[in-house]
Amino acid sequence: MKRVYVNEEWCLGCHLCEYNCAFANSDLDDMTKLKGVKINPRIKIEENNSINFAVSCRHCDDPICVKSCITGALSVNDGVICIDNEKCVGCYTCVLACPFGAVMPTEDGHGVAQKCELCTKNSNKTPACVEGCPNRAIVFEER
Amino acid sequence: MNYVIIGNSAAAIGCVEGIRKVDTEGSITIISNEKYHTYSRPLISYLIYEKTDEERMKYRPDSFYEDNNVCAMLGETVTKIDAEKKTVYLESGKKVPYDKLLNATGSKPFVPPMEGLDSVENKFTFMSLDDAKALNAAINEESRVLIVGAGLIGLKCAEGIQNKVKSITVVDLADRILPSILDNDGSDIMKKHIEEYGVEFILSDSVAKFNNSVAELKSGKTVEYDIVVVAVGVRPNVELIKDAGGEVNRGIKTDERCRTSLEDVYAAGDCSESYDITVNQERILALLPNAYMQGECAGINMAGGDAVYNKAIPMNAIGFFGLHIITAGSYDGEEYVKSTENSYKKLVAKDGVLKGYILIGDIERAGIYTRMIRERISLDDIDFELIKEKPQLMAFSLKSRKKDLGGVSE
Ligand SMILES: Cc1cc2nc3c(=O)[nH]c(=O)nc-3n(C[C@H](O)[C@H](O)[C@H](O)COP(=O)(O)OP(=O)(O)OC[C@H]3O[C@@H](n4cnc5c(N)ncnc54)[C@H](O)[C@@H]3O)c2cc1C
Numbered sequence: 001m002k003r004v005y006v007n008e009e010w011c012l013g014c015h016l017c018e019y020n021c022a023f024a025n026s027d028l029d030d031m032t033k034l035k036g037v038k039i040n041p042r043i044k045i046e047e048n049n050s051i052n053f054a055v056s057c058r059h060c061d062d063p064i065c066v067k068s069c070i071t072g073a074l075s076v077n078d079g080v081i082c083i084d085n086e087k088c089v090g091c092y093t094c095v096l097a098c099p100f101g102a103v104m105p106t107e108d109g110h111g112v113a114q115k116c117e118l119c120t121k122n123s124n125k126t127p128a129c130v131e132g133c134p135n136r137a138i139v140f141e142e143r
Numbered sequence: 144m145n146y147v148i149i150g151n152s153a154a155a156i157g158c159v160e161g162i163r164k165v166d167t168e169g170s171i172t173i174i175s176n177e178k179y180h181t182y183s184r185p186l187i188s189y190l191i192y193e194k195t196d197e198e199r200m201k202y203r204p205d206s207f208y209e210d211n212n213v214c215a216m217l218g219e220t221v222t223k224i225d226a227e228k229k230t231v232y233l234e235s236g237k238k239v240p241y242d243k244l245l246n247a248t249g250s251k252p253f254v255p256p257m258e259g260l261d262s263v264e265n266k267f268t269f270m271s272l273d274d275a276k277a278l279n280a281a282i283n284e285e286s287r288v289l290i291v292g293a294g295l296i297g298l299k300c301a302e303g304i305q306n307k308v309k310s311i312t313v314v315d316l317a318d319r320i321l322p323s324i325l326d327n328d329g330s331d332i333m334k335k336h337i338e339e340y341g342v343e344f345i346l347s348d349s350v351a352k353f354n355n356s357v358a359e360l361k362s363g364k365t366v367e368y369d370i371v372v373v374a375v376g377v378r379p380n381v382e383l384i385k386d387a388g389g390e391v392n393r394g395i396k397t398d399e400r401c402r403t404s405l406e407d408v409y410a411a412g413d414c415s416e417s418y419d420i421t422v423n424q425e426r427i428l429a430l431l432p433n434a435y436m437q438g439e440c441a442g443i444n445m446a447g448g449d450a451v452y453n454k455a456i457p458m459n460a461i462g463f464f465g466l467h468i469i470t471a472g473s474y475d476g477e478e479y480v481k482s483t484e485n486s487y488k489k490l491v492a493k494d495g496v497l498k499g500y501i502l503i504g505d506i507e508r509a510g511i512y513t514r515m516i517r518e519r520i521s522l523d524d525i526d527f528e529l530i531k532e533k534p535q536l537m538a539f540s541l542k543s544r545k546k547d548l549g550g551v552s553e
Contacts, residue, residue, distance in 0.1 A: 006544075006548035006549055008541070058547070067435050068432035087200075092509075105506075
């Protein structure tokens with residue numbers, strides 16, 4: 001299955017992936033409207049001195065978040081780990097369980113969790129973070 | 144192959160999904176005395192305050208039994224397991240034969256003897272959908288509710304009913320709230336927060352006598368009530384296995400493949416014990432993720448596959464009135480504590496590994512800490528100073544990150 005993979009050595013730490021993610025998952029018509037907005041993307045850059053890399057859901061083959069979900073809101077559809085916002089009550093057991101720290105609370109006050117769903121639920125066809133990466137520091141491919 | 148599962152909750156569903164990973168053909172029968180489609184037990188408090196409803200709290204979609212070719216016998220109680228004849232007996236008189244059996248009977252509320260409790264007209268426990276419906280029907284804006292027990296279930300109940308009742312008083316013998324997951328400081332933070340929502344606590348005290356809408360406490364204090372909820376603890380449902388001659392400690396004894404001492408009989412979830420790697424002891428870990436994973440492991444093995452459940456740790460994510468707690472592991476060891484106005488963090492290390500943690504408020508990426516405990520990652524292999532500050536993959540080696548994020552297998 002195709003997943004988002006990280007080439008750490010190429011990451012500039014430019015945070016474009018975060019903006020592209022936030023935009024793809026918003027209902028805004030223009031990315032410039034994100035200016036000044038505190039975004040809460042599903043992919044996040046870690047940075048320290050000269051090391052940068054992006055972290056998003058690994059879509060694990062044996063996902064402990066799905067097994068741990070107390071409501072049944074997380075499920076695997078064709079390999080993609082999806083979250084049903086209607087079922088999620090925001091207990092954050094998935095945050096407790098994810099070994100990569102890739103599931104997070106939403107910040108819109110609805111008290112549910114959010115995660116990368118490989119842009120399967122928005123109008124992008126392939127992950128927006130990858131499309132906008134200037135340096136192939138993240139790629140969408142089979143490995 | 145003919146699989147029979149007693150129970151229809153997290154452990155049972157894990158078992159079905161485990162079996163179907165290995166065996167798509169065999170027949171599976173689920174028997175449960177609750178009449179409902181499988182539902183999420185922890186959501187009963189969210190149901191009362193309407194963050195969910197009966198439809199959305201289903202633990203699996205409506206088509207689950209059909210999709211997995213499961214025969215669900217709901218509203219049926221198992222009264223006996225005959226492990227020699229490989230048959231279970233139901234209260235209704237039916238007999239159900241099995242080749243492989245899973246006991247996933249969960250737990251029941253423990254109601255200690257308390258003087259005058261029998262005479263309390265409106266008394267409830269808080270474990271099942273029926274309990275929640277009954278409590279919800281009994282409360283109104285005038286209700287003064289007395290909750291006995293300041294543990295997870297008692298306080299979840301308090302949160303659930305808070306905006307629907309006049310007052311809530313929680314009485315507990317312990318000197319702090321949520322003692323099973325929090326230390327003293329953590330308990331204090333949560334207590335203050337919950338009190339802001341009008342919940343009153345009376346700690347280090349207990350009910351001596353219920354007397355006509357007045358609870359007389361050991362200390363001499365009195366609490367007036369219209370409704371009493373007893374939430375002092377749960378007890379595992381071990382009787383079926385015990386009566387069949389299976390080995391039972393506090394919970395049903397299982398090995399790391401989730402087998403009981405009876406041939407072809409497995410057990411999983413709140414009724415059973417698992418080996419907690421943070422204290423090196425068999426314990427009941429009455430938590431949903433644990434129930435699911437034990438059930439799944441049992442299912443895979445029942446179907447002839449090969450699975451072990453050998454990374455069990457206590458782990459809990461829970462929130463009260465918007466303040467979130469995530470905890471895992473055990474708290475005996477060297478401590479690192481950091482608290483700010485809105486958050487509290489404690490990490491506990493021992494024998495060169497992280498053993499446990501408590502996070503209140505700022506819970507982001509807690510799973511990275513959980514992983515360190517589950518995988519017993521040596522603190523020598525990571526940058527502990529960095530990870531103390533916040534959970535991050537930066538603290539791991541480049542090699543480990545290549546594996547995690549780059550899909551490089553070695
Ligand atoms: C209010 C509340 C809040 C909770 N919150 C959390 C939380 O936030 N996080 C968390 O991890 N856990 C939480 N839990 C605990 C969680 O619900 C349990 O760990 C989980 O449900 C255990 O699943 P199980 O399959 O082992 O058993 P159970 O869910 O107890 O199900 C067992 C089933 O077997 C049936 N049964 C028993 N005996 C028989 C018999 N003889 N014949 C037929 N059927 C039988 C029972 O009626 C029941 O339906 C909470 C529990 C409660 C009550």
